[in-house]
Every structure is written in C-alpha cells, then in structure tokens.
Amino acid sequence: MKLFPTGHATHPDWRMAAGLVLAQLRAQMALPDYEASPSLGLLYVTDHYTAEAADILDLLAAELPTVSDWAGAVAAGIVANAAEYIDEPAIGVMLLGVPSDRYRVFSGVAPLAASGHAPGDGPNAGFSARCALVHADPQTPELPELIAEIAGRTDDGLLFGGLASGRAGALQFALGGNGTVAGQGATRGVFEGGLSGVAFGPGVGLATQVTQGCQPVSRQREITGADENLLLTLDGRPALDVLLEDLAISLERDPQQAIDTVRGTLVGLSAAGTDGVRITGDLGPQARVRHIIGLDPKRRAVAIADRAEAGMRMSFCRRNAQAARADLMRICAEIRESLEPQEQSLATAQALALSETGAVPHPARRIAGAVYISCVGRGGPHFGAPNGELQILRHALGDVPLTGFFAGGEIAGHHLYGYTGVLTVFTAEAPEG
Template sequence: MKLFPSGHATHPQWRTAADLVLAQLRGQMAQPDYASAPSLGLLYVTDLFAEDGGRILDYLNESLPSVSNWSGTVGIGISAHNAEYFDEPAIAVMLCDLPADQYRVFSGLAPLPPVDAMGAPTEYQHAALVHADPSTHDLPDLVADLAARTTTGYLFGGLSSGRGATYQFAIGGQAARSAEDVERSSGVLSGGLSGVAFGESIRLVSRVTQGCHPISRERAITESEDNLLITLDGEPALDVLLSELGVSLDHPQEAIDAVRATLVGLASAGADGLRRTGDLGADVRVRHIIGLDPNRRAVAIADHPEAGMRMTFVRRDPQAARADLTRICAEIREELEPEEQSLEVATAMAAGEAEARMHPARRMAGAIYVSCSGRGGAHFGAPGAELQIVRHALGDVPLVGFFAGGEIARHHLYGYTGVLTVFASD
C-alpha cells in the first residue's frame, strides 16, 4: 500500500484554499511513493467554511477525476500532519488508495445493511469511520446499532462541531438508492450518521487516548436513577464526592469550585476501567457533573449510569494527556513492527523524529485523528503541540482529522479523548 496523498491550507477565499490543497495533492500523486489514482477522499473543513462546504466538495470532486467517493465533516478545528487550524477558514484532505470492493461510503440515504441471521456481512462491513450530527436524537443508540452492523463492532470517528450549523460530506457510487435520492443528495448532509465502512483486507490499527487522570479509587455504582448517582459502594454518592475532594457544603463556594473542576469516568462491568498502573482504560467514558442533590445525597451526571457499572472521579490534566497520547502512538508502532526486520524497515522505524521523512517501509499509508474540541493547543500548551506529539512518535505519516464535539470508538461516545487510527499495510 502506497502513501496516501494529503494536503491542507488556510485562506479567506475557499477557492484559493482548495487550489493550494490540490497543488499539494497533485505534487504527491506524481511521486513514486504515493498513490497516483486514489478513489476515496476524506474532507474536513473548519466551521468558518461550513457554508461553503458544498462548493468546496463539488470543486474537489471535479478537479480529481480518480476520486469518486468522498466522506468528511465540519469541525470547529481541523488537523493535518503536525498542524491544527482553529478560528480560521481551512481545508484538509487525504486521498485513500483502497480496493473498490473493500469500502463503501454510507449515509442516511444509503445505510449499512444489518448483518444477517447467519452473521454474514457484505465484504466491506468489518469496521467503519463515522461522522455524526451531535443534535441527532438517540445518538448513543444509533452508534451502538451501527457498530452491530460491522463484524468487529469497531467504529472510529466523532461528532461534527462548530459555532453554527454543521454538515457531513458523503458521495459514493452507492450513496443514493433511487433517482429521487440522487436528486435530493448533493453530498452535503445534516443529521444522522455517515462515513465509510471498510473490509477485512484493509488493516486498521486504532487506539483511544484519554485526557484526564483519576483523583479517586474506582468504585461500584450500587444505586442509580436516570442521570443520578445515588450510592457508590453502598455509600451516598454526594458524601463520597465531597470526601474525595476534601470539601464541605458548609463552605458552598469552595465546594462548587472543586466540583466544577471534577468529572466522572464511567466503565461498564468487565470493561477496561481504572488500571493498576493508575491510568484510565480505553473503555472509560468521561462525563460532566451537572448537579448535586443534597436531599437525596446524590450526584447528577451527563449520562445514565446503571447499577453494576464502575466509576472514578477524574480531572483534566495536560501532562497526563501528553503521556497517554505518546503511549498509544508507541502501541501502534509496536503492533506494526514485524518480528523480524530488514535493515530498511529497522531504519525507517527508528526515524520517529519530527523531521524524519515518512517511508513506505514503516507500513503506515495514512492516519485519521479525531480529538476533542476541548483539547488541541490550548490543552497541550502550544498551537499544534498535540499533532507534533503524533508526528514525533509515528514519523511524517499523512494525517487528517478534526476536533469533535464528542469522539466515537467501538460502540461508545467519549469526551476529552483522542481517537487515532492508522491505515497499515501487511
């Protein structure tokens, strides 16, 4: 598998930004290490270009004849290589060179079919990249249903984000089911889910990185109701929270300040929760504390916890976020390293510095990184710092992505996380 061409640019005029991106793509497509005729395009634009999204998609589609399928969305920020764009109009594109029968663009107009009673999916339903509208009703259920339509149950992606209306992009050879659907679909969609489903022959290596660290031990949820944590290990949840934070309702302002800085990490029974190493497992979903109920001694959170689940009080922490991002990059590299390396592969694997040129021997054709809109440079200490960590660890792998209003991995919706997925060759 050759490297995926990619490009990114910012400019007040969308046409100029698109031309700058096209120049980068065409220059790479002419190089022997890069794919020359990729058929799938991933497009991410910042929310300042949201209203121009349809024109940008049409222009790129007309300018790249080999690319017949497109997927993507709008983000309050987007990323590419070691750069991130916030508060400026920008475009990022990556062109994926994949077998035509091993992927399919899907949307509400052309949803993935369910796995049949015998468990036999189509050839492209192994895993899926997902973009979702955050205002969609019953979104967690829709994500879980979509995961059930893949053989692995693995989704990766995130929720569109922006300061106004957000959209998704979906164009494919099977992206409409009828002539009426073709007429209605311009490739720019709102509401629901869309994305790309991939076949088993397309190797994907994906990891979730957490942006918080635990400030309490893990406890069992022993009683809950709707969005209330009522008892933890049999003790009133509010009493446990105040004890862990070392505050009292007798000093309300101090208590409120401490609670506002605290979140809850939830994990289902048997899932990867608080690890022995003291860090959060990949299955932990971080949720806000949205209220306290002194009468019932309960804590309200932005989720619906169930008895039997486990929880940990957590806080956001830039140092923990940097360390965990470095960890998942190392795990991806280790998974892709062959047991026996040729000199060429070993040399390429060792070149992880930011200035290192990406080499096909490193077995990574491209990557997608979906990070929480609350992360980025503001959380990591400097503009582009989050992406620089990825580049330092993986090398100059072609990468695009966006900053989401919520992240998707497996069948879960996350917050304050990053989801890094690499397209690898065997």
C-alpha cells in the same frame, strides 16, 4: 498499499485554499511511494467555510476524477499531518488507496446494511463491513443508541470517528459513486443530522487506539444504586457523601469553594465487570468521561450527563495535560511496536532509524495514513503550545500522512466519549527486501 496523499491549507478565499490543497495532492500522487489513482477521499473543513461546503466538495470531486467517493465533516478545527487549524478557514483532504470493493460510503439515504444479512435493496446491501469511520450530528436524538446500532452492523463492532463540531451547523460529507447513489438527489453529498461515514471490509488493515485526557482523583468505585442519570449510592454509601469525601470539600463550611471544585471535576464511567482505571493509576480506554451536572442534597445524589446503572464502575477525575501527553505517546508507541516486524530489512531499519522530527513519510513504517479525532477541549491550547497535540503525535508516531478534526464528542468501539483522542492507522504491507 502505498502512502495516502494529503493536502491542507488555510486562506480567506475557499477557492485559493482548495487550489493549494489540490496542488499538494497532485504533487504527491506523482511520486512513486504514493497512491496514484485513489478512489476514496476524506474531507474536513473548518466552520468558516460552512456556507461553501457543497461548493468545496463539488470542486474537489470535479478536479480529482479518480476519487468517486467522499466522506468527512465540518468542524470548529481540523488537523492535518503536524498542523492544527483552529478558529481559521482551512481545508484538509486525505485520499485513501483502498480498493473500491473494500469500502462503502453510507448516510441516511444510503444506510449501512447489517453485515452478513441477505443482499436486500439499497446501494450498500450485501457489503460485509468489518468496521466503520463515523461522523454524526450532536443534535441527533438517541445518538448513543444509534452509534451502538451502527457498530452492531459491523463484524468487529468497531467504530471510530466523532461528532461534527461546526458552530454554524454540524454538516457531514457523504458522496458515493460520484453522485449516483440512489436517493442522494439534490443533497450534493452534504448532510445535516444523523450519521454518515465509510464502512471498511475485512481486507483493509487498520488499528485503532483511544487516548484519555483526564486523570483520576479518587479510587475506582462501584455504582450500587442509580436512577437514570442520578448516582444514588457508590460502594453502598450515598453518592454525594462519597463525592465530598473524595474531593475533600464541604458544602457547609465553604460552599463556593465546594461548587468550584465540583465544576472542575468529571466522572469516568465504565461498564460492569471492566476496569476504568489501569494499574498505573490512569484512566483506561474503557472509561467514558462525563460531566457532573448537578447535586441533589435531599437524595444525597450526584447527577451526571449520562445514564448510569447499578454495577457500573466509576471514578472522579479531572483534565490533566501531563497525563494526556503521556497517554498519547503511549498509544503511538503501542501502534508502532505492533507494526514493526521482528526481522527488519535494511530499508526498514534505515527508515525507522531516522530522526522522528526530520523523517519524511516512508512505506517502510507500514503506515499508509492515519485519522485522528480529538476533543475540541484538547488541541494545542491543552498541550501548552500551538500544534502541541499534533507535534506529540508526529514525534511519537513518525511523520505519516494524517487527517482528522476536533470533535464535539469522540466515537470509538460502540461508545461515545469525551475529552479523548481516537487514533486510527491504516497499515501497509511490509516492504520486501
């Protein structure tokens, strides 16, 4: 698998931005290390172009005739290589060199069939999905259940993606077979509501990691009593009493200070039998961060923005830029370590020895391309400088083709997360000699 061509640009006129993107893509497709005839495109645009979303997709599909399938979303911000485009008009595209028989674009009109079931009807029937990139509308009813259902239709139960975060409509792109998918009709490949994305088959090499942006401020506790979204008891004690004790606040002595502290505090939830906090004291990838949405002094309960069940684990936590930076570097290091062969050829050793900030994308890194979905509450502002989050990625992972967006909720495994980053790399074969 060769490197995936990428293009990105900002301009008040969407046609100019699209032209700049096309020029970058065509230049890379002419290089020997890049895919020359990719058939799958990922398209992310900022919500400044919401009204022109269908026109952008039409233009790109017409100008890139080898690309028959498209997926993506509209978001408040997008990422591309080492750049973040937040609150400005921008387009980002990555063209994936994945054989057309190893993926399927799915949407409400072309749903993903259950893996391993009888062929049946529909354009995706009979396709065995290992995992899937998913885009979703945050207003979709019972979204966590739908995400779990889609994960159940894959062999590995593995999803990665996020919720479209466009402020003028959570649009998604899902165009299969150059517009020939049955039922697609007048949608032009642009959808609002539900879920869409790309399912990948067993022959596609990829690795996914979740990075957290919060730091625990209490020890991990067991939820021993719950009622829907109410935490009733923690470790057998009233949940509100535990919260006040862990945060060292009092509703009687200084109610305003207590409320301000609670507003800045989140809850990291994890399933029964799992550890949401690692030995190092950081939140682990199993933890799902949720807001505290209310206190119930009468029942001594704490209301959170998710359903809780007895037996689950939890810890109180807060957003922490230093912890987010360290954890992002950690997942990049783990991915790189897993891809670097024990015995390196001369070309591989030379490529990996280059300065991270000066290295150009190289097949020897064995990363053909990457997709990064980050929370709208992260990005450069959270990491202290413009493009701060992407610069950390580039320094730690190397200069690899990358696309993605800032989401209103991140999808990983079969869960919906918050305040996280989800990094997925597509792996290439180790080069010979």
